[in-house]
Structure formats: C-alpha cells, structure tokens
Amino acid sequence: MDTKGKKILIADDEPDILEIIQYNLQGEGYEVYTARDGDEALMRAKQIKPDLIILDIMMPKKTGVEVCEILRTQPSFKDTLIIFLTALSDESSQLKGLDTGADDYVNKPISPKLLLSRVNALFRRVNKKEAATNSVxxxxxxxxxxxxxxxxxxxxxxxxxxxxxxxxxxxxxxxxxxxxxxxxxxxxxxxxxxxxxxxxxxxxxxxxxxxxxxxxxxxxxxxxxxxx
CATH class of the missing domain: 1.10.10.10 (Winged helix-like DNA-binding domain superfamily/Winged helix DNA-binding domain)
Structure with missing residues (x-):
C-alpha cells in the first residue's frame, strides 16, 4: 500500500508508547507526529490536518473521547480516521468510544504489529470507498x-x-x-x-x-x- 504523504498524529501521555508506535509507523513510510495530552492533540491536529489520529482514551487535560467529540463537530475532521488506544476492555467503554465517531480501537498493552495492521486496513477501506461511485x-x-x-x-x-x-x-x-x-x-x-x-x-x-x-x-x- 502507498503510504507516501499520509500523516498520522499519535496522542498518548506515556513516552515509551509514543516512541514505539512512532518507530513502527515511520518504518512503514507514514509521516508521524506526536502529542502528550488532549489539549496538545487538538492543537496539533488543527496545525497538521492528519489523515489519521491515534488517541489514548485516558489522557490528561482532555480525554481521547473528549478530543474525538470536539474534532467530529468540525467539518474539516468529519472524515479523519480515528483509532482509540484503551486499557478499558468492557463493552460499554468500547461502545462509547465508537459512538463518539471513532473508526476503531486497540486494547492496551499494545501490539505494534496489530496496530499497524489496523492502520493499514483503515486506509485500504478509505481507498476502496473513494474508488467507488457514491451517488446522492x-x-x-x-x-x-x-x-x-x-x-x-x-x-x-x-x-x-x-x-x-x-x-x-x-x-x-x-x-x-x-x-x-x-x-x-x-x-x-x-x-x-x-x-x-x-x-x-x-x-x-x-x-x-x-x-x-x-x-x-x-x-x-x-x-x-x-x-x-
């Protein structure tokens, strides 16, 4: 899959997680940016206009869910792909995340290979939809x-x-x-x-x-x- 020019923003307050995700995504050819909390994630998203955002749910200042809700109210982020990282495994938490407009979620502890697979799969789906004729x-x-x-x-x-x-x-x-x-x-x-x-x-x-x-x-x- 052609990853050239695809921008990804990762927001997580754990430096080790940011580093390992960034390393794996850059190795796949993605242009990767990072943020350490919800406020920084919003600021960087508006600056960068990423194609995909990976949000940790439990972040300081604003949670990943709050960030997602804010972004989804803005027309320029309606089609931005969003993946939640969560240590919460109960179904109600996962439903809440998807209900705010997220496209997928990945449970912690994170498998870099699984996350990369999910990222690639989302981009493939977008490419297929764009190739299809969607009529009014x-x-x-x-x-x-x-x-x-x-x-x-x-x-x-x-x-x-x-x-x-x-x-x-x-x-x-x-x-x-x-x-x-x-x-x-x-x-x-x-x-x-x-x-x-x-x-x-x-x-x-x-x-x-x-x-x-x-x-x-x-x-x-x-x-x-x-x-x-």
Whole structure:
C-alpha cells in the first residue's frame, strides 16, 4: 500500500508508547507526529490536518473521547480516521468510544504489529470507498449526500455521526433489501474491527432518533432493512 504523504498524529501521555508506535509507523513510510495530552492533540491536529489520529482514551487535560467529540463537530475532521488506544476492555467503554465517531480501537498493552495492521486496513477501506461511485440518494422526503456528508429530511438538515451516516447510506442504497448483521459489520466497520451486534443496535436507535423517522425495520433474527 502507498503510504507516501499520509500523516498520522499519535496522542498518548506515556513516552515509551509514543516512541514505539512512532518507530513502527515511520518504518512503514507514514509521516508521524506526536502529542502528550488532549489539549496538545487538538492543537496539533488543527496545525497538521492528519489523515489519521491515534488517541489514548485516558489522557490528561482532555480525554481521547473528549478530543474525538470536539474534532467530529468540525467539518474539516468529519472524515479523519480515528483509532482509540484503551486499557478499558468492557463493552460499554468500547461502545462509547465508537459512538463518539471513532473508526476503531486497540486494547492496551499494545501490539505494534496489530496496530499497524489496523492502520493499514483503515486506509485500504478509505481507498476502496473513494474508488467507488457514491451517488446522492433521493428517497421520498429524504436526501442522503455522501460527498457533503449530510442528510436532509423535509429540507431540514440532520446531523449524524460518521458511522451512523455510513450505516444509513448502506441500508438506504438498497431500499427493501434485508442486510444481514455480519454483512453490516463487514461493510461499515470492516473485517479488521471487532465489534458486537449491540453496536449495530445502538447506532440504529440513534439514527431513528436523530431523523425522527422509523425508517429502518428490524427483521428479527436476521438483520435490518430500509423502508419509508
């Protein structure tokens, strides 16, 4: 994979972790920058405009989750890839991280080879999506624009988190078709990201709430389909 020109920002308050991650990513050809706390991570992100950010969840000044939430509210960081580093292994913590707009998480203690594999996998997925033709969807009173990353319902713009948008776009691209749970996980989160069925359920519920529409139907024991 061509890594030339790809910029990665790593934010962690442990110098040894920063050093080993930086060493491995630079060895792969990435341009790597570092930050020691949440405030510095925000400042450097705005300066560097990285393609991917690796955030430790438990950082001083601002946590990784807080940094992610702030970045996702800014249009210039809506498509930036974000990976969480976490020592928290419970499902609720992982769901919270993904729900804020992260693309993946890696548990501590870190395996540099695993982290590098996840980074490469995320970039491959982005390249595939960019190569594909993503057209604007017009369905009754709804418009879903994957270029501008917006959803309009009755001419009113609705704000969705990145994964919520990707999930809605997938289902709405084939109205009436039932998507299996594994199929949704693979296409929205990717084969290399380990998330549970509950992750889909949480995102579906939030999409319904934010759109104010019961536009996604649960097919019990099978999956989901889009219908207006």
């Amino acid at each position: 969807l017009h369905i009754d009173n709804m418009i879903i624009d994957p270029v501008k990353f917006i959803v309009m319902v009755d001419a009113e713009e609705k704000t969705l988190a990145k994964k919520e948008f990707e999930l809605l776009y997938l289902l709405a691209s084939r109205p009436g078709r039932v998507f299996l749970r594994n199929e949704i996980l693979n296409q929205v989160w990717g084969n290399d990201v380990i998330v549970g069925d509950r992750t889909i359920d949480v995102h579906i519920r939030k999409i319904r709430q934010k759109l104010g529409l019961d536009c996604i139907t649960t097919v019990k024991g099978v999956g989901y389909k889009f219908s207006l």
